[in-house]
Amino acid sequence: MAYYDLEEQETVIIYESATxxxxxxxxxxKHIKRLKNVAIATLIQDxxxxxxxCITYHIKVEKLPNSYVFNR
Incomplete structure (x- = not known):
């Protein structure tokens, strides 16, 4: 297996109000590489x-940095 095809690649960010x-x-x-550097993240699954x-990455974080932009 390799990376997902371009048509299948996605990044989903959900804010959970309760937690x-x-x-x-x-x-x-590209997003996996950037997210792996988030030291305060809790890894859910990779x-x-x-x-x-690493072809999928799933984490939870308390907050996103103000300057966090995925598509640079």
Missing amino acids: KLFDIYTTVP EKDSEGI
Whole structure:
């Protein structure tokens, strides 16, 4: 398995009012790399392909940095 096809790649950010946490799920390689650097994140799930490359990433964080922009 490799990265998901471009048509299947997505990043979903949901704010949970009850817990006051952002739930972030992504299959976009660029976003996975950036999110892995979020030290305050709680890892929910990650999936790796047969070569050990992370192809999905699911975390929860208390807040997103003000300057956090995915598509630079």
